[in-house]
Amino acid sequence: MIDDDVQVAAWAPSTNGGPYGAVLAHALAGRRRDLAAALTRLESQSARLAAVADMLIATLRAGRTVLVAGNGGSAAGAQHFAAELVGRFRREREPYPVVALCTDSAVVTAVANDYGYEQVFARQVAAFGRAGDLLVVISTSGESENLVRAAVTARRRGLTVLAVTGERDSRLAALADLAVRVPTDDTALVQELHLIVTHVLCDLVEAELAIREGAGGP
Ligand SMILES: O=C(CO)[C@@H](O)[C@H](O)[C@H](O)[C@H](O)COP(=O)(O)O
Ligand SMILES: [Zn+2]
Structure with a gap:
Protein backbone atom coordinates (compact mmCIF):
# COMPACT_ATOMS: atom_id res chain seq x y z
CA MET A 1 0.00 0.00 0.00
CA ILE A 2 1.30 3.50 -0.88
CA ASP A 3 1.82 5.89 2.02
CA ASP A 4 0.46 9.27 0.78
CA ASP A 5 2.54 11.27 3.30
CA VAL A 6 5.78 9.65 2.16
CA GLN A 7 4.86 10.27 -1.52
CA VAL A 8 4.16 13.98 -0.93
CA ALA A 9 7.35 14.44 1.07
CA ALA A 10 9.42 12.72 -1.64
CA TRP A 11 8.15 15.09 -4.37
CA ALA A 12 8.14 18.32 -2.41
CA PRO A 13 10.52 20.96 -3.89
CA SER A 14 13.66 21.42 -1.79
CA THR A 15 14.61 24.96 -0.79
CA ASN A 16 17.74 25.13 -2.98
CA GLY A 17 16.16 23.37 -5.97
CA GLY A 18 17.91 20.06 -5.24
CA PRO A 19 20.55 18.56 -7.56
CA TYR A 20 19.24 20.43 -10.63
CA GLY A 21 18.70 23.77 -8.92
CA ALA A 22 21.73 25.55 -10.37
CA VAL A 23 21.23 24.05 -13.84
CA LEU A 24 17.57 25.11 -13.92
CA ALA A 25 18.30 28.61 -12.64
CA HIS A 26 20.93 28.98 -15.35
CA ALA A 27 18.55 27.62 -18.03
CA LEU A 28 15.73 29.97 -16.99
CA ALA A 29 18.04 32.99 -16.89
CA GLY A 30 19.22 32.04 -20.38
CA ARG A 31 15.62 31.80 -21.67
CA ARG A 32 14.81 35.20 -20.13
CA ARG A 33 17.86 36.80 -21.75
CA ASP A 34 17.29 35.22 -25.19
CA LEU A 35 13.53 35.89 -25.25
CA ALA A 36 13.96 39.49 -24.13
CA ALA A 37 16.59 40.16 -26.82
CA ALA A 38 14.47 38.53 -29.52
CA LEU A 39 11.30 40.36 -28.45
CA THR A 40 13.12 43.67 -28.59
CA ARG A 41 14.12 42.88 -32.17
CA LEU A 42 10.58 41.69 -32.98
CA GLU A 43 9.20 45.08 -31.92
CA SER A 44 10.87 46.60 -34.97
CA GLN A 45 8.55 44.45 -37.11
CA SER A 46 5.32 45.94 -35.78
CA ALA A 47 4.44 47.53 -39.15
CA ARG A 48 4.73 44.11 -40.78
CA LEU A 49 2.62 42.50 -38.06
CA ALA A 50 -0.02 45.18 -38.61
CA ALA A 51 -0.05 44.29 -42.33
CA VAL A 52 -0.52 40.63 -41.41
CA ALA A 53 -3.39 41.54 -39.08
CA ASP A 54 -4.97 43.51 -41.95
CA MET A 55 -4.62 40.45 -44.18
CA LEU A 56 -6.37 38.21 -41.64
CA ILE A 57 -9.09 40.77 -40.94
CA ALA A 58 -9.80 41.34 -44.64
CA THR A 59 -9.99 37.58 -45.27
CA LEU A 60 -12.40 36.92 -42.40
CA ARG A 61 -14.46 40.03 -43.05
CA ALA A 62 -14.97 38.85 -46.64
CA GLY A 63 -16.33 35.56 -45.27
CA LEU A 85 -10.15 31.98 -33.56
CA VAL A 86 -12.86 29.32 -33.81
CA GLY A 87 -13.33 29.45 -30.04
CA ARG A 88 -12.28 32.72 -28.48
CA PHE A 89 -9.12 34.49 -27.39
CA ARG A 90 -10.30 37.23 -25.00
CA ARG A 91 -13.69 38.38 -26.27
CA GLU A 92 -17.16 36.99 -26.84
CA ARG A 93 -17.80 37.28 -30.59
CA GLU A 94 -18.73 35.29 -33.69
CA PRO A 95 -16.62 32.17 -34.47
CA TYR A 96 -14.21 32.61 -37.37
CA PRO A 97 -13.60 29.91 -40.04
CA VAL A 98 -10.00 28.89 -39.34
CA VAL A 99 -9.04 25.28 -40.08
CA ALA A 100 -5.81 23.49 -39.07
CA LEU A 101 -4.78 21.02 -41.79
CA CYS A 102 -2.73 18.77 -39.48
CA THR A 103 -5.60 17.51 -37.32
CA ASP A 104 -7.43 14.84 -39.32
CA SER A 105 -5.25 11.77 -38.78
CA ALA A 106 -7.18 9.67 -41.31
CA VAL A 107 -6.69 12.27 -44.06
CA VAL A 108 -3.07 12.96 -43.13
CA THR A 109 -2.12 9.26 -42.96
CA ALA A 110 -4.06 8.30 -46.11
CA VAL A 111 -2.51 11.07 -48.18
CA ALA A 112 0.97 10.43 -46.72
CA ASN A 113 0.64 6.70 -47.33
CA ASP A 114 -0.78 6.92 -50.84
CA TYR A 115 0.85 10.07 -52.27
CA GLY A 116 3.78 10.83 -49.93
CA TYR A 117 4.15 13.03 -46.87
CA GLU A 118 5.08 16.00 -49.02
CA GLN A 119 1.48 16.04 -50.35
CA VAL A 120 -0.41 16.05 -47.02
CA PHE A 121 -1.09 19.79 -46.99
CA ALA A 122 -1.13 20.53 -50.74
CA ARG A 123 -3.89 17.99 -51.29
CA GLN A 124 -5.98 19.51 -48.50
CA VAL A 125 -5.41 23.00 -49.89
CA ALA A 126 -6.71 21.69 -53.23
CA ALA A 127 -9.70 20.11 -51.46
CA PHE A 128 -10.70 22.97 -49.17
CA GLY A 129 -9.07 26.15 -50.48
CA ARG A 130 -10.93 28.63 -52.65
CA ALA A 131 -9.68 31.79 -54.36
CA GLY A 132 -9.67 34.56 -51.77
CA ASP A 133 -8.94 32.22 -48.84
CA LEU A 134 -5.73 32.55 -46.88
CA LEU A 135 -3.16 29.80 -46.24
CA VAL A 136 -0.93 30.31 -43.20
CA VAL A 137 2.20 28.13 -43.13
CA ALA A 151 2.08 27.22 -50.69
CA VAL A 152 2.66 26.54 -54.40
CA THR A 153 -0.78 24.92 -54.71
CA ALA A 154 -2.38 27.79 -52.83
CA ARG A 155 -0.80 30.43 -55.07
CA ARG A 156 -1.91 28.52 -58.18
CA ARG A 157 -5.48 28.43 -56.91
CA GLY A 158 -5.72 32.09 -56.00
CA LEU A 159 -5.30 31.84 -52.23
CA THR A 160 -3.14 34.36 -50.42
CA VAL A 161 -0.17 32.90 -48.52
CA LEU A 162 1.22 34.05 -45.19
CA ALA A 163 4.48 32.45 -44.00
CA VAL A 164 5.49 32.52 -40.34
CA THR A 165 9.13 31.40 -40.12
CA GLY A 166 12.48 31.94 -38.45
CA GLU A 167 14.93 34.60 -39.52
CA ARG A 168 16.85 32.94 -42.32
CA ASP A 169 15.99 33.20 -46.01
CA SER A 170 13.75 30.31 -46.99
CA ARG A 171 11.60 28.99 -49.80
CA LEU A 172 8.43 29.62 -47.78
CA ALA A 173 9.32 33.24 -47.07
CA ALA A 174 10.11 33.72 -50.77
CA LEU A 175 6.86 32.07 -51.94
CA ALA A 176 4.56 33.93 -49.56
CA ASP A 177 2.61 37.12 -50.25
CA LEU A 178 3.69 38.24 -46.79
CA ALA A 179 6.14 36.70 -44.33
CA VAL A 180 6.79 37.18 -40.63
CA ARG A 181 10.37 36.10 -39.98
CA VAL A 182 10.94 36.15 -36.24
CA PRO A 183 14.46 37.37 -35.41
CA THR A 184 16.28 34.16 -34.48
CA ASP A 185 17.23 30.81 -36.02
CA ASP A 186 17.16 28.86 -32.75
CA THR A 187 14.32 26.38 -33.28
CA ALA A 188 12.88 26.46 -29.75
CA LEU A 189 13.05 30.24 -29.58
CA VAL A 190 11.46 30.55 -33.03
CA GLN A 191 8.52 28.45 -31.80
CA GLU A 192 8.18 30.50 -28.62
CA LEU A 193 8.14 33.71 -30.66
CA HIS A 194 5.61 32.20 -33.07
CA LEU A 195 3.26 31.66 -30.14
CA ILE A 196 3.64 35.31 -29.10
CA VAL A 197 3.10 36.47 -32.70
CA THR A 198 -0.05 34.36 -33.12
CA HIS A 199 -1.47 35.50 -29.78
CA VAL A 200 -0.84 39.16 -30.65
CA LEU A 201 -2.50 38.61 -34.03
CA CYS A 202 -5.52 36.89 -32.45
CA ASP A 203 -5.91 39.83 -30.08
CA LEU A 204 -5.80 42.39 -32.91
CA VAL A 205 -8.07 40.43 -35.26
CA GLU A 206 -10.63 39.70 -32.59
CA ALA A 207 -10.66 43.28 -31.30
CA GLU A 208 -11.17 44.71 -34.79
CA LEU A 209 -13.83 42.22 -35.92
CA ALA A 210 -15.68 42.32 -32.58
CA ILE A 211 -16.05 46.12 -32.87
CA ARG A 212 -17.67 45.67 -36.31
CA GLU A 213 -19.95 42.94 -34.99
CA GLY A 214 -21.06 45.32 -32.23
CA ALA A 215 -21.78 47.88 -34.93
CA GLY A 216 -24.08 45.50 -36.82
CA GLY A 217 -22.01 42.56 -38.07
CA PRO A 218 -18.63 41.94 -39.78
O1 LIG B 1 9.02 21.13 -31.89
C1 LIG B 1 9.99 20.74 -32.50
C2 LIG B 1 11.35 21.26 -32.20
O2 LIG B 1 11.27 22.22 -31.15
C3 LIG B 1 9.91 19.70 -33.58
O3 LIG B 1 8.76 18.87 -33.36
C4 LIG B 1 9.79 20.36 -34.97
O4 LIG B 1 8.59 21.10 -35.01
C5 LIG B 1 9.83 19.32 -36.08
O5 LIG B 1 11.14 18.82 -36.17
C6 LIG B 1 9.41 19.85 -37.45
O6 LIG B 1 9.38 18.80 -38.38
C7 LIG B 1 10.27 20.99 -37.97
O7 LIG B 1 9.68 21.52 -39.15
P1 LIG B 1 9.85 23.05 -39.58
O8 LIG B 1 9.52 23.89 -38.38
O9 LIG B 1 11.28 23.23 -40.01
O10 LIG B 1 8.87 23.26 -40.71
ZN1 LIG C 1 9.31 22.31 -30.06
Whole structure:
Protein backbone atom coordinates (compact mmCIF):
# COMPACT_ATOMS: atom_id res chain seq x y z
CA MET A 1 0.00 0.00 0.00
CA ILE A 2 1.30 3.50 -0.88
CA ASP A 3 1.82 5.89 2.02
CA ASP A 4 0.46 9.27 0.78
CA ASP A 5 2.54 11.27 3.30
CA VAL A 6 5.78 9.65 2.16
CA GLN A 7 4.86 10.27 -1.52
CA VAL A 8 4.16 13.98 -0.93
CA ALA A 9 7.35 14.44 1.07
CA ALA A 10 9.42 12.72 -1.64
CA TRP A 11 8.15 15.09 -4.37
CA ALA A 12 8.14 18.32 -2.41
CA PRO A 13 10.52 20.96 -3.89
CA SER A 14 13.66 21.42 -1.79
CA THR A 15 14.61 24.96 -0.79
CA ASN A 16 17.74 25.13 -2.98
CA GLY A 17 16.16 23.37 -5.97
CA GLY A 18 17.91 20.06 -5.24
CA PRO A 19 20.55 18.56 -7.56
CA TYR A 20 19.24 20.43 -10.63
CA GLY A 21 18.70 23.77 -8.92
CA ALA A 22 21.73 25.55 -10.37
CA VAL A 23 21.23 24.05 -13.84
CA LEU A 24 17.57 25.11 -13.92
CA ALA A 25 18.30 28.61 -12.64
CA HIS A 26 20.93 28.98 -15.35
CA ALA A 27 18.55 27.62 -18.03
CA LEU A 28 15.73 29.97 -16.99
CA ALA A 29 18.04 32.99 -16.89
CA GLY A 30 19.22 32.04 -20.38
CA ARG A 31 15.62 31.80 -21.67
CA ARG A 32 14.81 35.20 -20.13
CA ARG A 33 17.86 36.80 -21.75
CA ASP A 34 17.29 35.22 -25.19
CA LEU A 35 13.53 35.89 -25.25
CA ALA A 36 13.96 39.49 -24.13
CA ALA A 37 16.59 40.16 -26.82
CA ALA A 38 14.47 38.53 -29.52
CA LEU A 39 11.30 40.36 -28.45
CA THR A 40 13.12 43.67 -28.59
CA ARG A 41 14.12 42.88 -32.17
CA LEU A 42 10.58 41.69 -32.98
CA GLU A 43 9.20 45.08 -31.92
CA SER A 44 10.87 46.60 -34.97
CA GLN A 45 8.55 44.45 -37.11
CA SER A 46 5.32 45.94 -35.78
CA ALA A 47 4.44 47.53 -39.15
CA ARG A 48 4.73 44.11 -40.78
CA LEU A 49 2.62 42.50 -38.06
CA ALA A 50 -0.02 45.18 -38.61
CA ALA A 51 -0.05 44.29 -42.33
CA VAL A 52 -0.52 40.63 -41.41
CA ALA A 53 -3.39 41.54 -39.08
CA ASP A 54 -4.97 43.51 -41.95
CA MET A 55 -4.62 40.45 -44.18
CA LEU A 56 -6.37 38.21 -41.64
CA ILE A 57 -9.09 40.77 -40.94
CA ALA A 58 -9.80 41.34 -44.64
CA THR A 59 -9.99 37.58 -45.27
CA LEU A 60 -12.40 36.92 -42.40
CA ARG A 61 -14.46 40.03 -43.05
CA ALA A 62 -14.97 38.85 -46.64
CA GLY A 63 -16.33 35.56 -45.27
CA ARG A 64 -13.33 33.61 -46.54
CA THR A 65 -11.56 30.74 -44.78
CA VAL A 66 -8.12 30.66 -43.20
CA LEU A 67 -6.26 27.34 -43.56
CA VAL A 68 -3.25 26.79 -41.25
CA ALA A 69 -0.50 24.18 -41.52
CA GLY A 70 2.73 23.22 -39.78
CA ASN A 71 4.78 20.18 -38.73
CA GLY A 72 5.68 18.99 -35.22
CA GLY A 73 5.67 21.87 -32.74
CA SER A 74 4.33 24.11 -35.51
CA ALA A 75 1.43 21.67 -36.07
CA ALA A 76 0.55 22.29 -32.43
CA GLY A 77 0.93 26.02 -33.13
CA ALA A 78 -1.41 25.77 -36.13
CA GLN A 79 -4.04 23.99 -34.02
CA HIS A 80 -3.62 26.50 -31.23
CA PHE A 81 -4.14 29.42 -33.64
CA ALA A 82 -7.29 27.81 -35.09
CA ALA A 83 -8.61 27.09 -31.60
CA GLU A 84 -8.22 30.73 -30.53
CA LEU A 85 -10.15 31.98 -33.56
CA VAL A 86 -12.86 29.32 -33.81
CA GLY A 87 -13.33 29.45 -30.04
CA ARG A 88 -12.28 32.72 -28.48
CA PHE A 89 -9.12 34.49 -27.39
CA ARG A 90 -10.30 37.23 -25.00
CA ARG A 91 -13.69 38.38 -26.27
CA GLU A 92 -17.16 36.99 -26.84
CA ARG A 93 -17.80 37.28 -30.59
CA GLU A 94 -18.73 35.29 -33.69
CA PRO A 95 -16.62 32.17 -34.47
CA TYR A 96 -14.21 32.61 -37.37
CA PRO A 97 -13.60 29.91 -40.04
CA VAL A 98 -10.00 28.89 -39.34
CA VAL A 99 -9.04 25.28 -40.08
CA ALA A 100 -5.81 23.49 -39.07
CA LEU A 101 -4.78 21.02 -41.79
CA CYS A 102 -2.73 18.77 -39.48
CA THR A 103 -5.60 17.51 -37.32
CA ASP A 104 -7.43 14.84 -39.32
CA SER A 105 -5.25 11.77 -38.78
CA ALA A 106 -7.18 9.67 -41.31
CA VAL A 107 -6.69 12.27 -44.06
CA VAL A 108 -3.07 12.96 -43.13
CA THR A 109 -2.12 9.26 -42.96
CA ALA A 110 -4.06 8.30 -46.11
CA VAL A 111 -2.51 11.07 -48.18
CA ALA A 112 0.97 10.43 -46.72
CA ASN A 113 0.64 6.70 -47.33
CA ASP A 114 -0.78 6.92 -50.84
CA TYR A 115 0.85 10.07 -52.27
CA GLY A 116 3.78 10.83 -49.93
CA TYR A 117 4.15 13.03 -46.87
CA GLU A 118 5.08 16.00 -49.02
CA GLN A 119 1.48 16.04 -50.35
CA VAL A 120 -0.41 16.05 -47.02
CA PHE A 121 -1.09 19.79 -46.99
CA ALA A 122 -1.13 20.53 -50.74
CA ARG A 123 -3.89 17.99 -51.29
CA GLN A 124 -5.98 19.51 -48.50
CA VAL A 125 -5.41 23.00 -49.89
CA ALA A 126 -6.71 21.69 -53.23
CA ALA A 127 -9.70 20.11 -51.46
CA PHE A 128 -10.70 22.97 -49.17
CA GLY A 129 -9.07 26.15 -50.48
CA ARG A 130 -10.93 28.63 -52.65
CA ALA A 131 -9.68 31.79 -54.36
CA GLY A 132 -9.67 34.56 -51.77
CA ASP A 133 -8.94 32.22 -48.84
CA LEU A 134 -5.73 32.55 -46.88
CA LEU A 135 -3.16 29.80 -46.24
CA VAL A 136 -0.93 30.31 -43.20
CA VAL A 137 2.20 28.13 -43.13
CA ILE A 138 4.13 27.98 -39.87
CA SER A 139 7.69 26.65 -40.02
CA THR A 140 10.89 27.21 -38.06
CA SER A 141 13.12 26.42 -41.06
CA GLY A 142 10.83 27.73 -43.78
CA GLU A 143 11.94 24.69 -45.78
CA SER A 144 9.50 21.86 -45.01
CA GLU A 145 8.68 20.31 -48.36
CA ASN A 146 5.00 19.65 -47.57
CA LEU A 147 4.50 23.32 -46.66
CA VAL A 148 6.34 24.53 -49.76
CA ARG A 149 4.07 22.36 -51.92
CA ALA A 150 0.99 23.62 -50.08
CA ALA A 151 2.08 27.22 -50.69
CA VAL A 152 2.66 26.54 -54.40
CA THR A 153 -0.78 24.92 -54.71
CA ALA A 154 -2.38 27.79 -52.83
CA ARG A 155 -0.80 30.43 -55.07
CA ARG A 156 -1.91 28.52 -58.18
CA ARG A 157 -5.48 28.43 -56.91
CA GLY A 158 -5.72 32.09 -56.00
CA LEU A 159 -5.30 31.84 -52.23
CA THR A 160 -3.14 34.36 -50.42
CA VAL A 161 -0.17 32.90 -48.52
CA LEU A 162 1.22 34.05 -45.19
CA ALA A 163 4.48 32.45 -44.00
CA VAL A 164 5.49 32.52 -40.34
CA THR A 165 9.13 31.40 -40.12
CA GLY A 166 12.48 31.94 -38.45
CA GLU A 167 14.93 34.60 -39.52
CA ARG A 168 16.85 32.94 -42.32
CA ASP A 169 15.99 33.20 -46.01
CA SER A 170 13.75 30.31 -46.99
CA ARG A 171 11.60 28.99 -49.80
CA LEU A 172 8.43 29.62 -47.78
CA ALA A 173 9.32 33.24 -47.07
CA ALA A 174 10.11 33.72 -50.77
CA LEU A 175 6.86 32.07 -51.94
CA ALA A 176 4.56 33.93 -49.56
CA ASP A 177 2.61 37.12 -50.25
CA LEU A 178 3.69 38.24 -46.79
CA ALA A 179 6.14 36.70 -44.33
CA VAL A 180 6.79 37.18 -40.63
CA ARG A 181 10.37 36.10 -39.98
CA VAL A 182 10.94 36.15 -36.24
CA PRO A 183 14.46 37.37 -35.41
CA THR A 184 16.28 34.16 -34.48
CA ASP A 185 17.23 30.81 -36.02
CA ASP A 186 17.16 28.86 -32.75
CA THR A 187 14.32 26.38 -33.28
CA ALA A 188 12.88 26.46 -29.75
CA LEU A 189 13.05 30.24 -29.58
CA VAL A 190 11.46 30.55 -33.03
CA GLN A 191 8.52 28.45 -31.80
CA GLU A 192 8.18 30.50 -28.62
CA LEU A 193 8.14 33.71 -30.66
CA HIS A 194 5.61 32.20 -33.07
CA LEU A 195 3.26 31.66 -30.14
CA ILE A 196 3.64 35.31 -29.10
CA VAL A 197 3.10 36.47 -32.70
CA THR A 198 -0.05 34.36 -33.12
CA HIS A 199 -1.47 35.50 -29.78
CA VAL A 200 -0.84 39.16 -30.65
CA LEU A 201 -2.50 38.61 -34.03
CA CYS A 202 -5.52 36.89 -32.45
CA ASP A 203 -5.91 39.83 -30.08
CA LEU A 204 -5.80 42.39 -32.91
CA VAL A 205 -8.07 40.43 -35.26
CA GLU A 206 -10.63 39.70 -32.59
CA ALA A 207 -10.66 43.28 -31.30
CA GLU A 208 -11.17 44.71 -34.79
CA LEU A 209 -13.83 42.22 -35.92
CA ALA A 210 -15.68 42.32 -32.58
CA ILE A 211 -16.05 46.12 -32.87
CA ARG A 212 -17.67 45.67 -36.31
CA GLU A 213 -19.95 42.94 -34.99
CA GLY A 214 -21.06 45.32 -32.23
CA ALA A 215 -21.78 47.88 -34.93
CA GLY A 216 -24.08 45.50 -36.82
CA GLY A 217 -22.01 42.56 -38.07
CA PRO A 218 -18.63 41.94 -39.78
O1 LIG B 1 9.02 21.13 -31.89
C1 LIG B 1 9.99 20.74 -32.50
C2 LIG B 1 11.35 21.26 -32.20
O2 LIG B 1 11.27 22.22 -31.15
C3 LIG B 1 9.91 19.70 -33.58
O3 LIG B 1 8.76 18.87 -33.36
C4 LIG B 1 9.79 20.36 -34.97
O4 LIG B 1 8.59 21.10 -35.01
C5 LIG B 1 9.83 19.32 -36.08
O5 LIG B 1 11.14 18.82 -36.17
C6 LIG B 1 9.41 19.85 -37.45
O6 LIG B 1 9.38 18.80 -38.38
C7 LIG B 1 10.27 20.99 -37.97
O7 LIG B 1 9.68 21.52 -39.15
P1 LIG B 1 9.85 23.05 -39.58
O8 LIG B 1 9.52 23.89 -38.38
O9 LIG B 1 11.28 23.23 -40.01
O10 LIG B 1 8.87 23.26 -40.71
ZN1 LIG C 1 9.31 22.31 -30.06
